[in-house]
Amino acid sequence: MVTEAYPPVRIVAAVQEDERFYWEVNNDEGVRAQSLRPEPIPFESHQAWFRARVGEHTSRLYVVYCGEDRCGVSRLDASDVAGQMWISLAIDRAFRGRGLASTIITLTAACASALGASMVRAHVRPTNVASARAFARAGFNEVLHTKVNEIDVDEWVLVTAR
Numbered sequence: 141m142v143t144e145a146y147p148p149v150r151i152v153a154a155v156q157e158d159e160r161f162y163w164e165v166n167n168d169e170g171v172r173a174q175s176l177r178p179e180p181i182p183f184e185s186h187q188a189w190f191r192a193r194v195g196e197h198t199s200r201l202y203v204v205y206c207g208e209d210r211c212g213v214s215r216l217d218a219s220d221v222a223g224q225m226w227i228s229l230a231i232d233r234a235f236r237g238r239g240l241a242s243t244i245i246t247l248t249a250a251c252a253s254a255l256g257a258s259m260v261r262a263h264v265r266p267t268n269v270a271s272a273r274a275f276a277r278a279g280f281n282e283v284l285h286t287k288v289n290e291i292d293v294d295e296w297v298l299v300t301a302r
C-alpha cells in the first residue's frame with residue numbers, strides 16, 4: 141500500500157530484521173505513556189511476542205516507511221467480534237508532527253478491510269489529542285467512552301467499504 145504523499149508513505153509487513161526497530165518505537169517513553177499497558181517492554185519479551193507473529197501468513201504487524209526511512213509501526217489485532225479489528229500505531233519520535241498519522245491509519249485500515257474486516261476500532265486516551273485528531277481525519281468517529289485496564293479511553297470506529 142502506498143500514498144501519493146511526498147515523500148511517499150507506505151506500510152509493509154514487518155520482517156525479522158524489523159525486530160529491534162519495532163521494539164524501539166513501541167518502547168519509547170511517550171508511546172508507553174499512551175498505551176493501555178504503560179510499563180516498559182523488556183526486549184526479551186518483545187522478541188518472543190514479535191517472533192510469534194512475524195513471518196506468519198497472518199502477520200498483521202506493519203512497518204511504516206517514509207521514503208526510504210522506517211518512520212513508525214502499526215498493527216491490527218483480531219477483535220472478539222467477527223469482522224472487526226483493532227488498530228494501533230506509533231510513530232518514531234523523529235517523524236512526529238509531520239501530519240503522517242492519518243495516512244498511516246488510512247493505509248492500515250485498508251489492510252484490515254482487505255483482510256475482511258468491515259469495522260476497524262481504536263482505543264485512544266482522551267488526553268492523546270494528536271491521536272484523536274488523526275483518527276478523526278482518517279474518517280473514524282468517536283463512539284463511546286470506556287475503561288480498559290482501569291484506564292480511561294475513547295473508542296473510535298471506522299466502518300470500511302467492502
Ligand SMILES: CC(C)(COP(=O)(O)OP(=O)(O)OC[C@H]1O[C@@H](n2cnc3c(N)ncnc32)[C@H](O)[C@@H]1OP(=O)(O)O)[C@@H](O)C(=O)NCCC(=O)NCCS
Nearest residue numbers: 171174229230231236237238239240241269270271273274
Ligand atoms: C499519536 C501519533 C501517532 C500521532 O502522530 P503525529 O505525527 O504526532 O501527529 P500528526 O503530525 O500526524 O498530527 C495529527 C493531528 O494532531 C495534531 N497534533 C499533532 N501533535 C499535536 C499535539 N502535541 N497536540 C495537539 N495536537 C497535535 C496535528 O495538528 C494533526 O491535527 P489535524 O489533522 O487536525 O491538523 C504519534 O504522536 C505517536 O506515535 N504517539 C505515541 C503513540 C500513540 O499515542 N499512538 C496512538 C495510540 S491510539
